[in-house]
Amino acid sequence: MSSFTIQPIGFVRSSRDAAIDDDWDAVTALIELDAEQLQPDATQGLADFSHIEVVFLFDRVDAAAVCRGSRHPRGNTAWPQVGILAQRAKDRPNRVGLTTCRVQRVDGLRIEVSGLDAIEGTPVIDIKPVMAGFAARGEVSEPAWAAELMAGYW
Amino acid sequence: MSSFTIQPIGFVRSSRDAAIDDDWDAVTALIELDAEQLQPDATQGLADFSHIEVVFLFDRVDAAAVCRGSRHPRGNTAWPQVGILAQRAKDRPNRVGLTTCRVQRVDGLRIEVSGLDAIEGTPVIDIKPVMAGFAARGEVSEPAWAAELMAGYW
Numbered sequence: 001m002s003s004f005t006i007q008p009i010g011f012v013r014s015s016r017d018a019a020i021d022d023d024w025d026a027v028t029a030l031i032e033l034d035a036e037q038l039q040p041d042a043t044q045g046l047a048d049f050s051h052i053e054v055v056f057l058f059d060r061v062d063a064a065a066v067c068r069g070s071r072h073p074r075g076n077t078a079w080p081q082v083g084i085l086a087q088r089a090k091d092r093p094n095r096v097g098l099t100t101c102r103v104q105r106v107d108g109l110r111i112e113v114s115g116l117d118a119i120e121g122t123p124v125i126d127i128k129p130v131m132a133g134f135a136a137r138g139e140v141s142e143p144a145w146a147a148e149l150m151a152g153y154w
Numbered sequence: 155m156s157s158f159t160i161q162p163i164g165f166v167r168s169s170r171d172a173a174i175d176d177d178w179d180a181v182t183a184l185i186e187l188d189a190e191q192l193q194p195d196a197t198q199g200l201a202d203f204s205h206i207e208v209v210f211l212f213d214r215v216d217a218a219a220v221c222r223g224s225r226h227p228r229g230n231t232a233w234p235q236v237g238i239l240a241q242r243a244k245d246r247p248n249r250v251g252l253t254t255c256r257v258q259r260v261d262g263l264r265i266e267v268s269g270l271d272a273i274e275g276t277p278v279i280d281i282k283p284v285m286a287g288f289a290a291r292g293e294v295s296e297p298a299w300a301a302e303l304m305a306g307y308w
Binding site: 093133 | 156162163187192193194195196198199200202203204205207211213234236237238239242247248250252254277279282283284285286287288289290291292294296297300304305308
């Protein structure tokens with residue numbers, strides 16, 4: 001099976017420099033896009049959207065040590081052991097992170113956001129505008145542990 | 155700036171084999187995960203979620219021909235010229251696709267879904283459960299063209 005090369009399009013500049021699980025709303029973040037990867041008009045019209053999806057790389061995770069089976073989320077045995085694809089933990093194959101955050105300001109290749117749970121220096125792989133037509137359709141449901149895990153996240 | 159290698163964790167098996175813009179709800183899709191990348195319990199508990207986010211690669215797009223500035227969505231000049239990061243077009247840097255779809259059935263390394271706009275053979279990079287705590291927070295707004303573009307999509 002062939003592999004693919006990803007070139008970061010920019011990096012996160014954040015006031016948080018360590019992977020801490022909770023209280024992400026205390027963090028401000030800037031996405032600095034790379035002028036070698038994108039032209040200044042790559043963000044044209046982006047400020048007309050309230051939210052973006054940011055795809056990034058958990059680059060501080062050891063790629064050789066990711067989970068390929070199941071584990072308890074956050075190692076908490078009060079929660080069920082679930083597959084790595086049934087949780088959003090960072091030690092996952094390909095180490096891809098994905099967060100919907102709010103656009104605060106767009107200035108060429110600089111995007112100020114709130115609600116981005118990525119630490120200083122995180123490589124950004126892609127940014128997409130949140131469109132209502134792409135939201136989950138039908139009722140959204142999740143197991144109880146997922147709601148418990150998110151209780152202190154923001 | 156260093157690049158990263160991505161190894162597909164599986165592939166899309168779809169009834170659609172060509173990149174057509176609209177009517178994706180007519181398409182059924184199966185994600186076949188790779189047993190060399192994941193253990194069978196990697197999907198344990200996934201069926202307790204109604205929806206997943208599927209991160210995939212638009213591998214039929216020529217990587218050398220992606221847009222790094224702005225263009226009219228779908229080439230339609232009735233819509234504004236916007237940056238590639240302000241639209242979800244497939245010819246984007248790193249060629250990453252991202253869709254929220256509904257889980258129909260999980261059977262080990264086979265996941266049946268509906269609402270996946272990826273064609274036959276598409277490499278899958280990651281799968282994440284949709285958690286309410288990770289949804290867009292605050293009011294979501296978008297420009298008029300985005301709603302018009304999505305009118306016939308599903």
